């Protein structure tokens with residue numbers, strides 16, 4: 403799971419906690435918070451990634467991704483785009499789902515992210531999750547506690563993600579794609 407916001411006072415970890423609670427306990431989950439990652443200077447980037455980053459092996463080890471992202475100015479944040487651009491083969495031929503949140507928007511962040519992921523040969527699930535004003539649905543402990551419909555929708559997208567993860571893990575092993 404990759405959480406894309408880095409602001410000091412942010413919703414990202416709260417939403418990531420909600421997603422983590424919905425994941426099947428049989429799944430091994432690696433939580434990457436972009437705020438904890440130091441990437442090299444962008445002057446070193448080249449097409450297809452850059453020098454190996456400190457989290458390249460963690461991304462490479464994953465069979466699927468959940469992107470948790472806010473919407474900033476009708477898209478997803480630059481912090482997340484940087485993390486994506488710093489890797490290339492690590493993403494390839496794997497599935498992802500997206501959980502986006504915002505004040506009014508979230509669809510633009512989702513669709514912009516889908517387009518970028520497609521360029522990296524990442525398949526996104528049909529079902530994705532968009533949360534409007536999640537800060538209005540916190541429980542007494544500050545956890546995100548939305549209507550059951552939203553949690554059901556998230557679970558459906560995670561079920562779809564797991565199907566893709568299994569299918570594509572087999573395909574990467576048995577039918578390598580050379581192009």
Ligand SMILES: Cc1cc2nc3c(=O)[nH]c(=O)nc-3n(C[C@H](O)[C@H](O)[C@H](O)COP(=O)(O)O)c2cc1C
Pocket residue numbers: 407408409411412413414415472473474475476477503504505506507508
């Ligand atoms: C720079 C900036 C731009 C934003 N632009 C949008 C926007 O275009 N649409 C929207 O719905 N919310 C927008 N918001 C509200 C954020 O989605 C909301 O503050 C959210 O909590 C941000 O995620 P974070 O707390 O994890 O950083 C914006 C917030 C920031 C800081």
